[in-house]
Amino acid sequence: MNNQEWTQEGQKYVMNTYGRLPLAIVRGKGAVVWDADGKEYLDFVAGIAVNNLGHCHPKVVQAVKDQAETLLHCSNLYWIEPQIKLAKMLVNNSCFDKVFFCNSGGEANEGAIKLARKYAKKHMGTDKYEIITMKQSFHGRTLATLTATGQEKYHQGYEPLPAGFSYSPFNDLEALKKNIGPHTCAVLLEPVQGEGGVVPGQDDFIKGVRKLCDENKLLFIVDEVQCGLGRSGKLFAYEHYDIEPDIMTLAKALGGGAPIGALLAKEEVAGAFQPGDHAATFGGNPLVTAAGVATLTVMLEEDLAQNAHMAGEYFICKLEALKKKYPFIKEIRGKGLMIGVECEKEVAGIINDCLAKGLLILSAGPKVLRFLPPLNITFSQIDQAMEILESALAN
Ligand SMILES: *Cc1c(COP(=O)(O)O)cnc(C)c1O
Numbered sequence: 001m002n003n004q005e006w007t008q009e010g011q012k013y014v015m016n017t018y019g020r021l022p023l024a025i026v027r028g029k030g031a032v033v034w035d036a037d038g039k040e041y042l043d044f045v046a047g048i049a050v051n052n053l054g055h056c057h058p059k060v061v062q063a064v065k066d067q068a069e070t071l072l073h074c075s076n077l078y079w080i081e082p083q084i085k086l087a088k089m090l091v092n093n094s095c096f097d098k099v100f101f102c103n104s105g106g107e108a109n110e111g112a113i114k115l116a117r118k119y120a121k122k123h124m125g126t127d128k129y130e131i132i133t134m135k136q137s138f139h140g141r142t143l144a145t146l147t148a149t150g151q152e153k154y155h156q157g158y159e160p161l162p163a164g165f166s167y168s169p170f171n172d173l174e175a176l177k178k179n180i181g182p183h184t185c186a187v188l189l190e191p192v193q194g195e196g197g198v199v200p201g202q203d204d205f206i207k208g209v210r211k212l213c214d215e216n217k218l219l220f221i222v223d224e225v226q227c228g229l230g231r232s233g234k235l236f237a238y239e240h241y242d243i244e245p246d247i248m249t250l251a252k253a254l255g256g257g258a259p260i261g262a263l264l265a266k267e268e269v270a271g272a273f274q275p276g277d278h279a280a281t282f283g284g285n286p287l288v289t290a291a292g293v294a295t296l297t298v299m300l301e302e303d304l305a306q307n308a309h310m311a312g313e314y315f316i317c318k319l320e321a322l323k324k325k326y327p328f329i330k331e332i333r334g335k336g337l338m339i340g341v342e343c344e345k346e347v348a349g350i351i352n353d354c355l356a357k358g359l360l361i362l363s364a365g366p367k368v369l370r371f372l373p374p375l376n377i378t379f380s381q382i383d384q385a386m387e388i389l390e391s392a393l394a395n
Contacts, residue, residue: 003036021355028055031374031381033360042385044373045360049194049226049338052253053298054374060256063294064287071286076279083284086292090264093300094236095244098270100263101284105225105251106140108261111278112188112247113144115265116219117164119272120185124217128185131221134170136196137189139223148188151196170199173208180212186219186247187212191237194226197368198333198340206241213246219269221247225261226338229253230299230375233309233336240335256295260288304375308336311377315339318386326393337377341369353392359385 001009006024024036031054033043046052053060067082074080087099102108113131120128133139135150143162146154150167168179170193187209193199213220222245227237229250238245246269251261282288299305316332319341323329331342343350346366354361364370373381 001036006036021352023355030054030056031377039358041355041358041360042381042388043360044371044377044385045362046372046374047257048252048362049231049372050252051257052230052304052375053256053295054376055257057256057295057298059298060258060291060294063290064258067287067290073282073285073287075281076283080284080286080289082286082289082293086284086289086296089293089296089300090250090262093296094248094264095238095266096248096264097267098265100265100270100273100278101289102261102263102280103259103282103288104140104261105223105249106142106145106261107280108225108249108251108263109139109145109148109188109223110142111263112221112223112249113148114278115247115263115269115273116186116188116221118277119219119269122272124185127183129164130166130181130183131164131186131188132166132168132176132179132184133188134190134193134196135167136170136193136199137223138193138195139188139190140225170196171202171205173205173212176209177212180216180218184216184218186221188221188223190223190225190227191241192227192232192335192338194338194370195364197342197365198338198370200333200335201241203241206238207243210241210243210245219246221245221249223249225249225251227335229296230305230308231336231338231372233305233312235299235305237335254295255288255291256298258288258291260284260292299375302376305336307377308375311373311375311379311382312336312339314379315371315382318382322386322390322393329393334371337371337373337375339371340364341371343367343369349395350389350392353395354388357388357391359388359392361385361389 003023007022025033026036027034133148137150139145139148147161147165168176191201248264254260319332328344347369362370
């Protein structure tokens, strides 16, 4: 079947929740994918920051094959070998002590909200439950995480929303100070905002949040579902700021394409969960955690965070040159290979033009182009993408 036939079939049978482009991606290798018509694309979307190793990395494919032949699922009634291995790797490479596995970013944040509330009830008082999140943030689509998301468009139609959230402008420490109230128990933020327009947290802001949380005995939760796992140029984005959060959530890139989420916490905080307090049937199942172990191993062995840092600098340099030529480019921002280009006009046309010319990119809001290539992208692939982008901008 070709793109058009898949599009028709999809429209007939699949719920209409995504604004999809009229093509089916059927195969991928490294930074390249192919559609159902056989057309090739350079992939600077990477499954929205999922395929950080590129598509079908041979070590991840082998791990999934081996695990599929050994044990697909057994439940968390028992210890699961690759789950323990992945938890150990995450602990040994972060400031956290304990890991809970789930299936997505939204579910990881849902777990973080529950953990913060449970911890607060035990250690702060029964009237502590409110979580302050940032405007323009994105934390997921479950009822609690869409409420945590500081963007009205995600709330509309789902009222009544769960209570216990308030919103503060990102990168504004004074406003956050004023927002802390008698019920506040935690601050939740993305160190680099993704969906909200690719906005990095400023150094003094993130450090200031840590200090405010210490002074007011609040938990500091970072959502690294998009910016974590090498994407920002460090393994975890909080490392840019020389601070240690109390809780962190991960998902997207953790399984190299396999659906997995994780909630990490400091020992004392993690202790607020006792058997029976939180669970997920598929959470940390053998298949996805085997994929996770392979993914994280490659990420560390090949130091992809460092590559993201260097490739990101090269990429931004190239974009700055374009900014000089095209005055409708307002701002270029990001960290590592999480890059946003804010324009004065809507960017849907540019994205479609790139698609037609064989480059996949995405947006972050109507006026921001977003680039999330695999972390092992080469300079020559960046050059190739820039050529296509420039011809789309010139149109
Ligand atoms: C994608 C994303 C989520 C939601 O993850 P899902 O796996 O879609 O539930 C949460 N937070 C951030 C920062 C994200 O980018």
